[in-house]
Amino acid sequence: MTDERPKTAAPTLLWIACGACSGESMAILGAEGRGRRGDTLPGFLAEHDVELLWHPSLSLESPRQTAALIDRIIAGEQALTLLCVEGSIIHGPNGSGRFDTFEGRPKRDLVAALCARADYVLAMGSCAAFGGIPAAPPNPSESTGLQFTNKRPGGLLSSEWRSRAGLPVVNLSACPVDATTMIETMSALVQGRTLELDAVGRPSTQKPCLSDPLERRCRTADKVGYACYGCIGPKFPLSRPLFRHREVDARAA
Amino acid sequence: MPPERRTIRIDLNRVEGDMEVRLELEGQTVTDAWCVGTMFRGFEQILVGRDPGDALVITPRICGICTTSQLYAAASALETAYQAPIAPNGTRIRNLCLMAESVMSDARHTFLMFTPDFCNAAYQEHPQYPRVMELFEPPFRGRLAAETVESTKRILAIVIAFGGQWPHSTYMMPGGVTCALDGTQLAECDAAIEEYAQWYERSVLGCSCEEWLSLQSAEDFEAWLELPAHRESALGVFTRFGRSIGLPGLGAGSPHLLSAGCYYDPERWQPPFSERPCLHPGGFYDGERGVIEPFRQELVSEHLRYAKLVDPGAPRHPWDSETLPDATENEAYSYAKATRYGEHVVQLGPLADLVLAGDPLIRSLFDVEGPTTGLRQFTRLHRPVATLAAMRETVSALRADIDEPTFLRSEPRPDGDGFGAINAARGTLGHWVRIRDGKIANYQVITPTAWNGSPRDDAGRRGHWEESFVGLEIKDLDNPVELFHIVRSHDACLVCTVHLATTRGAPQREFTFG
Numbered sequence: 001m002t003d004e005r006p007k008t009a010a011p012t013l014l015w016i017a018c019g020a021c022s023g024e025s026m027a028i029l030g031a032e033g034r035g036r037r038g039d040t041l042p043g044f045l046a047e048h049d050v051e052l053l054w055h056p057s058l059s060l061e062s063p064r065q066t067a068a069l070i071d072r073i074i075a076g077e078q079a080l081t082l083l084c085v086e087g088s089i090i091h092g093p094n095g096s097g098r099f100d101t102f103e104g105r106p107k108r109d110l111v112a113a114l115c116a117r118a119d120y121v122l123a124m125g126s127c128a129a130f131g132g133i134p135a136a137p138p139n140p141s142e143s144t145g146l147q148f149t150n151k152r153p154g155g156l157l158s159s160e161w162r163s164r165a166g167l168p169v170v171n172l173s174a175c176p177v178d179a180t181t182m183i184e185t186m187s188a189l190v191q192g193r194t195l196e197l198d199a200v201g202r203p204s205t206q207k208p209c210l211s212d213p214l215e216r217r218c219r220t221a222d223k224v225g226y227a228c229y230g231c232i233g234p235k236f237p238l239s240r241p242l243f244r245h246r247e248v249d250a251r252a253a
Numbered sequence: 254m255p256p257e258r259r260t261i262r263i264d265l266n267r268v269e270g271d272m273e274v275r276l277e278l279e280g281q282t283v284t285d286a287w288c289v290g291t292m293f294r295g296f297e298q299i300l301v302g303r304d305p306g307d308a309l310v311i312t313p314r315i316c317g318i319c320t321t322s323q324l325y326a327a328a329s330a331l332e333t334a335y336q337a338p339i340a341p342n343g344t345r346i347r348n349l350c351l352m353a354e355s356v357m358s359d360a361r362h363t364f365l366m367f368t369p370d371f372c373n374a375a376y377q378e379h380p381q382y383p384r385v386m387e388l389f390e391p392p393f394r395g396r397l398a399a400e401t402v403e404s405t406k407r408i409l410a411i412v413i414a415f416g417g418q419w420p421h422s423t424y425m426m427p428g429g430v431t432c433a434l435d436g437t438q439l440a441e442c443d444a445a446i447e448e449y450a451q452w453y454e455r456s457v458l459g460c461s462c463e464e465w466l467s468l469q470s471a472e473d474f475e476a477w478l479e480l481p482a483h484r485e486s487a488l489g490v491f492t493r494f495g496r497s498i499g500l501p502g503l504g505a506g507s508p509h510l511l512s513a514g515c516y517y518d519p520e521r522w523q524p525p526f527s528e529r530p531c532l533h534p535g536g537f538y539d540g541e542r543g544v545i546e547p548f549r550q551e552l553v554s555e556h557l558r559y560a561k562l563v564d565p566g567a568p569r570h571p572w573d574s575e576t577l578p579d580a581t582e583n584e585a586y587s588y589a590k591a592t593r594y595g596e597h598v599v600q601l602g603p604l605a606d607l608v609l610a611g612d613p614l615i616r617s618l619f620d621v622e623g624p625t626t627g628l629r630q631f632t633r634l635h636r637p638v639a640t641l642a643a644m645r646e647t648v649s650a651l652r653a654d655i656d657e658p659t660f661l662r663s664e665p666r667p668d669g670d671g672f673g674a675i676n677a678a679r680g681t682l683g684h685w686v687r688i689r690d691g692k693i694a695n696y697q698v699i700t701p702t703a704w705n706g707s708p709r710d711d712a713g714r715r716g717h718w719e720e721s722f723v724g725l726e727i728k729d730l731d732n733p734v735e736l737f738h739i740v741r742s743h744d745a746c747l748v749c750t751v752h753l754a755t756t757r758g759a760p761q762r763e764f765t766f767g
Contacts, residue, residue, distance in 0.1 A: 019294050023317030023420050029361065030406030033413030034441065040402050042393035056266045058392045060369050062737075063264035092293070099293040103264050133299065133314045140295025175421055176317060243306040243423055 011048065011081035011190045014073070014114065015055040015124075018100055018107050019134045019143050020087025023176030024124040025057050030179050039179040048190050053080070067103045074113045082186055083118035085111060085146060088127040088134040089156040092142035099141050111146075112156055119165040120189045121146065122172060124182060129171035129201070131155070147171070148200060165189075171201035181206055256280030263733060267366045268745040272706075274736065276722060281730070286715065286722040288706050300696040305331055305665065305688050308696065309423045312684065315698065316746055318361075320420035321354040321412060322677035323684075323698075328425040329517075329673025330684040335427055336524040337663045342654055343429025344519035346415055348532075349442065349647045351516070351675070352640050353411040354419075356449065358678035359603070359633040360457075364389065364401040364487075367630055367741045371494055375734045381494050388487055397456060397487050404452045410445045411644075414438040429660035434651060442648050450641050459486025462638045470617040488634050492627075500627030504739035506721030507598045508540025510605035510624065511704070513548050513674035513681040516643070519650070529674070532643070533610035535681070537594060540624075545609060550672055553683070553699070555590040556710035568593065568711060571685035571697035572670055591710035592699055598710070600624055600717045601680030601701040602744065603632040612639070626742040633744070667691040677701060679744050702746045718743055 017025065030040035045052055052059070053073075054066050061069070072078040089108045090100035097106025115121050123129035123146045130150055134143040144155035147169040153159035162168060170189075172181055184205040188195050195203045256279045265272045277285040296315055300308060308327040313320040325347055332339060368389035376382050389395040393402060409419045415432050416422035424431045450462055458465050459482045468474050483489050495501070514535030521530035529535070535548045554568035574590070593599070604624055607615040614635065618628055666688070673684040680701030687695035707716035715723070721743070727733045 021314050021317045021320075023314070023320070026317040026420055029365075029402055031409040031413060031419045032406050033410035036413060038406060040406060042399060042402055045393070052392055055392065058365055059266070060372060060391045061266075063266050066266070088294075090293070104262075133296075133311060134294040136299045136311075138298055140298045141293055143294070175314065178418065242304075242310040243426070 010051050012051045012053050012079055013082040014053045014080055015084045017056050018087040019090045019127060019141055024086045027176040028179050028182050037180050039183045044183045063103055070110060073117050080118045083114050083121045084124050085128045086124045088131050088143035090141045090143050108156055118163055120167060121163050122170045124172055125177050126173045126175045129173045168201050170203055172206060173202050265740055268747050272745060272747045281726050283722050283725040286719040288718050297696055300693050303693050305693055309426060313421045317420045318358055319677040321350050322675050322682050324425050325351055326673040326675040326682050326684040328427060330671040330686040331427045333526045334669030334671030334686055334688050335665050337427040338523055338661050340429035340658045340661045341519040342657050342659045344517050344522055345647050345651050346430045346659060347425055348516045349644060350412045350415055352644045353408050355678045356637045356640050357405040357408050359637050360401045360405050362744050363633050364397045370737045373734045375732055384490055385494055388490060400456055404449055408445055408449045411442050414441050428663055434655055434659050439648055439652050446641055446644050457487045459483045459489060465638050469613040471621050495627050500738060501622050501625050503626040504721040505623050505625050507600040507717040509597045509599045510538040510608055511594050511599040511601050512606045512609040515606055515676040536609045538609055552595045554593050556593060557590055558711040559709045572687055574697055591707040592704050593710050598714050598717055601704045603636050604629050605680060606676055607632055626739050629742040679746055705743055706745060
């Protein structure tokens with residue numbers, strides 16, 4: 001495919017939210033505290049000279065103006081480096097996609113068209129990666145992830161799909177994923193560094209959050225006294241309770 | 254020649270989620286309005302049949318901004334169903350984290366979502382436009398916009414000290430909180446509160462918190478505004494620019510206000526939960542009679558006539574409510590239910606909370622101008638000052654009782670009906686749970702935005718937002734900035750509302766712009 005887009009030195013970022021709670025949008029504005037760095041979205045944009053084309057919660061432009069921007073991207077007239085998708089991909093009711101529309105069009109169709117034009121596609125959070133909570137039984141919205149549906153390969157995009165830069169969807173699987181992980185991953189991509197992805201598309205920049213399946217030694221559960229499915233990983237538990245209380249010794253560090 | 258009648262559809266962003274407004278116009282004036290959420294996830298269906306504790310994990314994921322409120326409401330719903338005693342330190346820690354979230358939300362909403370509209374091209378010729386751009390230009394270019402990101406990320410350290418992450422951590426459970434309490438956490442809280450207060454004084458108020466809290470009336474505020482340091486603060490510029498573009502006269506909506514009260518009293522919030530002792534009282538303000546009555550959750554009802562759901566023929570209380578889609582083609586236009594308080598369309602939010610709490614400055618301004626766009630947003634600039642003071646008091650109370658437990662263990666009952674009401678940043682949030690044989694049989698979440706953005710009820714009365722648009726004169730239909738101000742003053746959280754709502758609104762005969 002010839003790249004007819006105007007050459008631009010500055011990378012561009014488009015954020016789109018689907019079956020979402022805005023958790024990653026809020027998280028990427030930063031949340032400091034013990035053991036957490038102060039990364040924020042504006043810090044990332046400034047440091048790497050990235051142009052924010054649009055973010056639904058932060059940009060001035062209305063959806064109608066943004067629809068024109070999206071059409072330009074799809075037509076190949078506007079370069080798109082990073083497509084960040086938050087929230088599950090909604091296919092209901094009955095496969096029509098009309099449970100989630102943007103300017104009258106099913107959002108999942110817009111996302112599919114944008115994926116074809118982006119250098120890199122990032123699933124920001126477990127919902128975009130695997131379907132997450134909306135895809136929990138009975139999955140009323142017919143949600144999937146971008147390239148997985150819970151543990152099954154294939155979602156909006158087939159497992160063979162690759163972006164313009166040759167990567168599958170980069171899955172940041174957490175609920176929500178923290179600012180540092182999102183920013184370190186995007187920084188690596190705009191700098192052209194190689195990112196290793198595991199069997200379910202998760203990059204090496206992904207740190208464990210609260211759930212012990214990823215990293216048994218993170219000890220966060222010991223510190224805060226519970227282990228819940230903070231990562232809401234690829235498999236959403238059907239028959240087990242989600243919330244596990246762990247008694248914390250008041251004298252422990 | 255009569256003015257042209259038409260219907261337009263306007264999609265909106267910066268409402269946290271997605272929203273569609275359909276307006277009927279005669280010339281440039283709005284004669285009718287319909288509000289529709291445009292995304293559906295179905296949380297209630299996901300919760301039915303699960304272990305009640307799962308609500309603590311799942312309901313925060315309804316919304317990434319008010320995640321702490323959702324968690325608190327779920328814990329309260331379970332506690333009232335189980336009649337579980339609660340450790341007072343548990344309530345204090347919960348309140349402290351909820352306060353931190355409220356403070357963060359008021360700043361992020363004001364300076365990242367509301368004031369960007371001051372930078373709309375429609376105001377390019379306005380004499381204060383350069384100043385407005387300097388302070389508020391999106392994304393993140395205006396000084397207040399950039400500083401808001403830096404400051405709000407630090408106040409969240411309070412939630413992280415107890416919960417480990419924000420948003421979405423499940424550190425509240427029936428009986429209290431899961432984490433222990435130590436002096437280091439409290440020292441972190443003190444530092445975070447001080448740093449935020451100093452930023453707020455310097456950049457937002459232009460005066461000390463103490464001086465701000467001394468303002469008790471509209472007259473006090475006008476006198477305060479005379480000083481140059483105050484006129485040029487973010488709050489001063491907001492007020493003067495807002496007045497010059499007509500915000501005090503815009504979009505009042507429903508005259509009736511509702512609040513279930515703010516922040517449970519740690520000592521008194523215990524079984525049998527027959528009263529709701531709060532640090533700030535709630536109630537129902539009857540805007541027609543000018544009287545305040547106590548809040549009674551039995552008067553909450555859901556109307557389904559205009560909802561695309563099976564209609565039982567009469568309004569129902571949330572414990573008895575069902576959500577079964579009904580695709581029959583009729584007058585229904587939304588999957589959202591119309592929530593009403595008795596026979597009233599009500600308005601929820603910070604303004605409602607503070608009027609019913611008896612905040613003197615807000616009550617005085619409310620008596621002058623009513624529940625307008627300008628006053629709704631002004632309340633979000635005013636409220637954090639008192640909240641920061643309440644946070645300091647809560648930390649002191651925790652320090653005084655540092656060795657007391659943060660959690661009391663009790664046996665969950667296999668059957669029970671619970672109701673949790675919490676002051677989210679956007680107003681009263683309610684969770685109603687019905688537990689049978691140890692499983693969730695029914696779970697209803699009514700968010701403040703669901704109240705405010707509701708469709709018509711069984712009697713055909715418009716919801717609060719719909720009402721707030723009627724009569725609006727829009728200068729440029731391609732750039733309806735007046736509408737943007739009203740919508741954003743409502744601080745809509747559509748991701749919350751559409752957890753069980755969907756789109757497809759009437760009217761069907763319409764044309765869309767663009």
